[in-house]
Amino acid sequence: MQNAAIDRVKLIFALLDADGTGLLEADDFELMAAHVVAASPDSDDAAKATMLAAFRRYWTTLAAELDANDDGRISFEEYAACVLSPERFDGALTDFAEALAALGDPDGDGLIERHVFVALMTAIGFERANIDALFDAFGPSEDDQITVSVWAAGIKDYYSPEKAGIPGDHLVGGPV
Secondary structure, three states: OOHHHHHHHHHHHHHHOOOOOOOEOHHHHHHHHHHHHHOOOOOOHHHHHHHHHHHHHHHHHHHHHHOOOOOOOEOHHHHHHHHOOHHHHHHHHHHHHHHHHHHOOOOOOOEEEHHHHHHHHHHHOOOHHHHHHHHHHOOOOOOOEEEHHHHHHHHHHHOOOOOOOOHHHHHHOOOO
């Protein structure tokens, strides 16, 4: 497993831990989902509902896979073991990646404008400079757009334990 993958997962865990307890709980995912949906006012209700459902599946997959003592909380160690194991997390990750990328395309043209991308990534909690570096790494068009499929693939790569030097590494800062 690449150190880059662990760094990426540490960052996501910290962002998802909305209440700062050092543990993930269902309420953390509901709060994050609400922030992301609120950052996409031009998206239709179906896209917003799909995003909410994807966040809920993300949580229920983690809880089902990892919450052996049924206390409704997941530690970082438990989280990393699941999300960095594609065979355990791939379905939830695919749903999440596709829902988030689709939410970034409110007009349905298959393209995501930088300002929409920035709004969604800011709602998740990423730093603006890192968001811009990621968008640029995706190779935007002259109109400053990326495709939905490029973003969805980038999200999936972010959770891939064997990958390093990927665009998603820009989110954790430092050299890529």
